Amino acid sequence: MRLVLALALIAPAVATAAPRTVEGLVMETHGRWTADDSRIVTEARVATADGEVVVSQLGGTADGLTMRQWPGPEPLIPGMQVAVSAHDDTDLDRKSYVVVDDVRVLAMPEGFVRTGPTKAGHSLFWESACVFVVVDSDGTKELPGDTEFPLIDKAIDTWNTAGASCSYIQIKKAAVAPKEVGKDYTNVIKFRDSTWCRPKIKDDPARCYSDAAAGITTAVYVDDGKSARDGAIVDADVEINGANFAISNQGVTLGTESCKADLLNTLVHELGHLHGLEHTCRVSGDPDRVDDLGRPVPLCTQTSDPKIVEATMYPFQDCGETKKASLEPDDIAFLCKVYPIAEDPGTCDAVEPSKPGCGCSSSGDPPLPALTLGGMTVLLVLRRRRA
Numbered sequence: 569m570r571l572v573l574a575l576a577l578i579a580p581a582v583a584t585a586a587p588r589t590v591e592g593l594v595m596e597t598h599g600r601w602t603a604d605d606s607r608i609v610t611e612a613r614v615a616t617a618d619g620e621v622v623v624s625q626l627g628g629t630a631d632g633l634t635m636r637q638w639p640g641p642e643p644l645i646p647g648m649q650v651a652v653s654a655h656d657d658t659d660l661d662r663k664s665y666v667v668v669d670d671v672r673v674l675a676m677p678e679g680f681v682r683t684g685p686t687k688a689g690h691s692l693f694w695e696s697a698c699v700f701v702v703v704d705s706d707g708t709k710e711l712p713g714d715t716e717f718p719l720i721d722k723a724i725d726t727w728n729t730a731g732a733s734c735s736y737i738q739i740k741k742a743a744v745a746p747k748e749v750g751k752d753y754t755n756v757i758k759f760r761d762s763t764w765c766r767p768k769i770k771d772d773p774a775r776c777y778s779d780a781a782a783g784i785t786t787a788v789y790v791d792d793g794k795s796a797r798d799g800a801i802v803d804a805d806v807e808i809n810g811a812n813f814a815i816s817n818q819g820v821t822l823g824t825e826s827c828k829a830d831l832l833n834t835l836v837h838e839l840g841h842l843h844g845l846e847h848t849c850r851v852s853g854d855p856d857r858v859d860d861l862g863r864p865v866p867l868c869t870q871t872s873d874p875k876i877v878e879a880t881m882y883p884f885q886d887c888g889e890t891k892k893a894s895l896e897p898d899d900i901a902f903l904c905k906v907y908p909i910a911e912d913p914g915t916c917d918a919v920e921p922s923k924p925g926c927g928c929s930s931s932g933d934p935p936l937p938a939l940t941l942g943g944m945t946v947l948l949v950l951r952r953r954r955a
Contacts, residue, residue: 687791849868860901
């Protein structure tokens with residue numbers, strides 16, 4: 569007698585229209601329950617050579633639950649390069665969909681590494697949809713005129729534009745003012761042309777940084793495992809090193825140091841730290857980490873993977889380098905995944921402008937500081953190789 573295995577072969581689903589192929593980069597995904605709560609479906613926005621196409625896939629995550637089939641197509645996630653087999657169909661209300669039949673993965677997304685963790689193991693994040701920054705009015709004397717200020721605008725716009733279609737978070741520049749760094753609930757961009765140190769104060773001496781750091785970001789965040797706000801950043805300051813480097817713009821500088829540090833290159837990287845991103849690889853002394861896909865983050869000395877060493881958040885730069893002035897797919901995936909539009913905390917109101925999660929106000933004025941429950945400072949250093 570021969571044993572027959574049921575369901576050994578399954579006939580493919582019959583498409584209601586001619587099949588089509590959608591090939592490109594998955595930019596954003598959003599899972600939802602259907603109206604009868606019987607299934608989760610995921611709408612994925614795919615950037616193709618001919619424009620964007622929204623495809624609909626059975627399964628996904630919504631309200632803390634995930635639905636997936638085995639065997640079945642690979643779930644679509646942001647950053648994935650795919651060739652999707654699909655067909656056009658409608659629901660009972662005659663709404664049109666591009667229904668996913670199968671997924672061929674051409675390239676998995678590049679993982680990103682988040683800053684942290686707190687003592688309780690949480691990654692750092694902003695509660696607000698809007699991160700206000702103040703540029704110190706002294707600027708730098710190493711660039712002609714006021715060149716540095718439009719370059720700062722460009723660096724900020726690089727991040728805001730990259731995530732505009734999928735992420736709610738925005739950096740918003742407040743009025744230029746004389747500012748020193750420190751926990752004052754004001755996020756500052758500060759140039760240091762003469763000495764690469766945080767100046768001495770009444771009860772503490774000067775605190776100097778590594779000469780090899782072209783830029784440094786200091787964050788103060790809630791570090792209280794009993795709090796729902798654990799990991800929330802409450803203050804982040806960026807400092808640019810003009811004492812050991814010649815701050816430059818496309819090779820032009822008034823600085824006298826032999827190694828040029830392109831401002832846009834350095835600042836776009838540092839704004840990644842301000843958002844809550846960590847380096848793509850570990851330097852000596854760094855703790856073990858994993859990326860957002862759960863993969864171990866390698867030591868920088870033990871990897872030559874171009875997705876790591878050519879990334880915006882790679883922790884080394886050469887003299888005169890400019891490649892970090894733009895963002896990579898992993899940076900955009902970070903914005904989409906950590907600060908997705910679907911979870912936009914909304915806009916501040918006049919009654920309670922300092923509530924956690926307060927978004928960008930139309931007035932352009934920064935909200936009042938939120939109360940911190942605890943915190944510590946973490947220094948994130950951008951180092952360099954000598955050219």
